[in-house]
Amino acid sequence: MAEYLYHTYIYHTTTDVIGVDPVVEAAKVADFDTNYKSQCILVSDIIPAATTFDINLGYLEFKAKVDGVNILWTDIKYANEEKVYDLYLITNAPI
Amino acid sequence: MADIPNPTGDITIFGADGVYPAEVTSLNELKTLSPQELAELVALKNLIGNPTSATAPDLWQYYTYLGQSFQYNTTFNTISGSSETDYVLFRNPVGSGKAIRIHDLDYTYNKGAGISIFRVYINPTVTSVGTPITINKKRVGSTVAPIALAYLTPTISARGINYRSFGQSAVSTFELECHLSFILPAGTDLLVTIQPAANNTDHAVFSDWSEVVP
Numbered sequence: 001m002a003e004y005l006y007h008t009y010i011y012h013t014t015t016d017v018i019g020v021d022p023v024v025e026a027a028k029v030a031d032f033d034t035n036y037k038s039q040c041i042l043v044s045d046i047i048p049a050a051t052t053f054d055i056n057l058g059y060l061e062f063k064a065k066v067d068g069v070n071i072l073w074t075d076i077k078y079a080n081e082e083k084v085y086d087l088y089l090i091t092n093a094p095i
Numbered sequence: 096m097a098d099i100p101n102p103t104g105d106i107t108i109f110g111a112d113g114v115y116p117a118e119v120t121s122l123n124e125l126k127t128l129s130p131q132e133l134a135e136l137v138a139l140k141n142l143i144g145n146p147t148s149a150t151a152p153d154l155w156q157y158y159t160y161l162g163q164s165f166q167y168n169t170t171f172n173t174i175s176g177s178s179e180t181d182y183v184l185f186r187n188p189v190g191s192g193k194a195i196r197i198h199d200l201d202y203t204y205n206k207g208a209g210i211s212i213f214r215v216y217i218n219p220t221v222t223s224v225g226t227p228i229t230i231n232k233k234r235v236g237s238t239v240a241p242i243a244l245a246y247l248t249p250t251i252s253a254r255g256i257n258y259r260s261f262g263q264s265a266v267s268t269f270e271l272e273c274h275l276s277f278i279l280p281a282g283t284d285l286l287v288t289i290q291p292a293a294n295n296t297d298h299a300v301f302s303d304w305s306e307v308v309p
Contacts, residue, residue: 018248019175082171084295
């Protein structure tokens, strides 16, 4: 059965990172740290299966998927990588 | 061999061919040097001594010995997106009085999958040069100052002539070997761009070159 992997990432460290606005990124991280991180499930990594559709989103688009009714922040997995938080939402159908 | 008439003076002894000198071995025996041995001794002498353009193993080593060779290294930087990113601007300033002869230009990225694209452009239109990158001397401690300038993440309005493009897989290094034959005269800019295979991958570019009177 196919799965849909919705993915976004935000930089908690912007040193030596090209292509991001540190101020904008810091605001996203502060939002995630303050409001959502404690509800999410910390994982080491996500390895997509062969039948996984990988969908990359911006942070605000990703947040919009978490509507608080069908999708909760407790459904969200995140990995704390060297420079980024990777946020993942896995569903059985596209949303 | 005849007796030596004056054993306290300097004497040159030749082998049977009358051309190549003989040597005294550790066993106090005379040994004639073969042409191959003689050539090896000369090569060894040149390695130990200061090389000249005639005796250096190659021009790169000669320029390096003279202190005219330099390098930069961007270290690893994370590129957020996956679109072509203006990464390094390398400049031979107007009026430098030197030609830059590039020995090699290298690219590496250290994680992720897929093929990233590494491109080299000549004479882009530069809006802002970016953050200066330190130029290091290949001969450490040399008093010769570099004339080349290098910058990270310049702002470019037009990329110029696409000199080369390469695809490179992750966790490996690509080396564009030029052997000093990629020559940038004064007033020439070179732009290196990277198009990552995926988001959040780390990339580094480094290069070696010599600066010579054109």
